[in-house]
Amino acid sequence: MDKIMHELEEILKEPIENTPPSFFMDSLCSLDRNILLKSVREFGTPQYILDREQLQQRALYFSRMMRQYIPNSDFFYAFKCNDLPYLIAGLKEVGFFADVAGIFELQLALELGFEKIVFSSPGKSISELKLAIKHKNRVVINVDNFDELIRIKEIAGTKKMKEKIPLGFRLNSEPFLKGEWSKFGFELEELAKAVKLVNNSPNLEWVGLxxxxxWNKTPWKYIENIKNIGTFLSRNFSAEALKKLRFFDIGGGYYPEKQAVINKIQDKGILLDTIGARRGNKNQPFEEIKFDPYGFSVTQVEPLENFAKGISEALKESIFSLNPEINIYxxxxxxxxxFATHILLEVIAVKKNCVIADGGIHMLGDYKFQEYSFAPIVNLSRFSTDFHRKIIYGPLCDPNDLWGHSYYGEEIRKGDILAVLFQGAYTYCTAWRFIKPIPPYIAFSGGKLILAKPEEDFSQRYPGLISIE
Ligand SMILES: Cc1ncc(COP(=O)(O)O)c(C=O)c1O
Structure with missing residues (x-):
């Protein structure tokens, strides 16, 4: 550790080179600065802003790439990642189905008219299960455990239904998914017993896995899981039973390229900027960088095509040989x-060593920029290729309400508009109900700015007031 700290001190003494922000603005941040500033003039700050076309292009890029290698596949957007209805409707438009994890998400998917919905989560309530079963022509439940299966059996009853309730089983199949992920799914060894319970019920049907x-930067976990499950199935189930399976759902977890993550123990904002500058990496300053006890190491996310190829080969070897018709989810x-959402903030105070913006990390519901993550911040009002160190805080009564340690642009002044780029995933949906209202979500679509979701208001924050009166 001492050696690393010494190296770090040496790095910090070196001057930081400028890194052109045009890289983010041109190739990753598809919205131009003027549109972002226009949105601020129309809808104020803080705000989330979505580029709907970029979102759809990205979704099509994913589904086309996977289908090129795995033609019989379907795509279910994980609502939990960002549940803005306008965003979800945009994904439905480009052929995505719904992956839901709770009653509101399920209701939303039904309301938005999704024809295929998978419902996966480790603790489904009775009312969630009942709603899913009521819509069994559209919803398939991925069952997590025996107790849930017994509850489903009880709800289904013994009186024969016209159509059976379709069920998949979530598997927790690999040693690398144990530990903190061990709460999810059945062990492989439990599968035969679970299937038996289903087969004994007149109203249940086993249709998938x-x-x-x-957080996958390479396809290896998918490949290992597919092989492991395939081997287990071939040894423990009849060819006839396996041919009846309709889907094999291999989940989410595809990590976006060029996102910075750094170990919790360090002040990653400073580290990341410093390392990027030292490596002279002007074009990709925030590519994947990991700090580990052995020194700095760089982990690139493999191109999506490698995932498609690797997964398709594993499926051919281990799953399609058992059931050539099975649909991959x-x-x-x-x-x-x-990439399609940014956060826009106004600087409301400038102090000697820091600035305070009007939006805080309640917009993320996470201390991620304090603990493990980095996002480029751009001064939209004074845009330039200069790179500066400055601590950028939010307005919350929390010392860890921090956006970053650096920004691109000319020196920040009071009233400047900052953009925190690429904040679409696990931000709006996890936003904290803490001190400030949850800001509005604006969408740019068809050349127009639209209020996709208004700012949270007083009555939404304090609905209980009505019953006190
Ligand atoms: C069952 C399931 N599917 C899909 C996802 C989406 O994962 P990601 O956003 O990493 O692609 C999650 C996230 O936790 C999940 O639990």
Whole structure:
């Protein structure tokens, strides 16, 4: 550790080179600065802003790439990643189905008219299960555990229904998914017993299997899981039973390229900027960088095509050989929505060593910029290729209400508009109900700015007041 700290001190002494922000603005941030500033004039700050066309292009990029290698596949957007109805409707338009995890998401998917919905989560309530079963022609439940299966059996009853309730099983199949992920799904060894319970019920039908693994920068976890499950199935189930399966759901977890993540123990904003500058990496200053106890290491996210190829080969070897007709389900979230949303803030105070913006990390519901993440911040009002260090805080009564340690543009002044880029995933949906209202969500679509969701208001924050009167 001492050696690393020494190296770090040395790095910090070196001057930081400028990094042109045009890279983000031109190739990743598809919205131009003038549109972002126009949105601020029309709708104020803080705000989330979505580029709907970019979102749809990204979704099509994912589904076309996967279908090129795995033709019999369907795509289920994971609502939990960003549940803005306007965004979800945009994904439906480009052929995505729905992956839901709770009653509101399920209701939303039904309301938006999705024809195929997968419902996967580890603790479904009775009312959630009842609603899913009521819409069994559209919803398939990925069952997580025996107790849930027994509850479903009880709800289904013994009186024969016209159509059976379709069920998939979530599997927790691999050693690398144990530990903190061990709460999810059945163990492979439990599958035969679960299937038996289904077969003993007149109203239940086993139609699929599911696994999910998160934060994948390479396809290896998918490949290992597919092979492992395939081998297990071939040894433990008859060819006839396996031919009846309709889907194999391989979950989400596709990591977007060029996102910076750094270990919690360090002040990653400074580290990341410093390392990027030192490496002279002018074009991709915030590519994937990891800091580990052995020193700095760089982990690139593999291109999506490598995922498509690797997964397709594993499927051919281990799953299509058992059931050539089976439909492959994908449940991407983060990969699809990260880049198309930005957060816009106004600087309301400038102090000696820091500035305070009008929106805080309640917009994220996460201390991610304090703990493990980095996002480029651009001064839209004074746009230039200069790169500056400055701590950018939000307005919350929390010392960790921090957006970053640096920005691109000319020196920040009071009233300047800042853009925190690429904040579409696990931000709006996880926003905290803390001190400030949850800001509005604006969408840019067909050349127009639209208020996709208004700012949270007083009556939404304090509905209980009505009963006190
Ligand atoms: C079952 C399931 N599917 C899909 C996703 C979406 O994952 P990501 O946003 O990493 O693609 C998640 C996220 O936790 C999940 O639990």
């Amino acid at each position: 599911h696994f999910h693994c998160s 994908f449940e991407p979230g983060r990969f699809i929505v990260s």
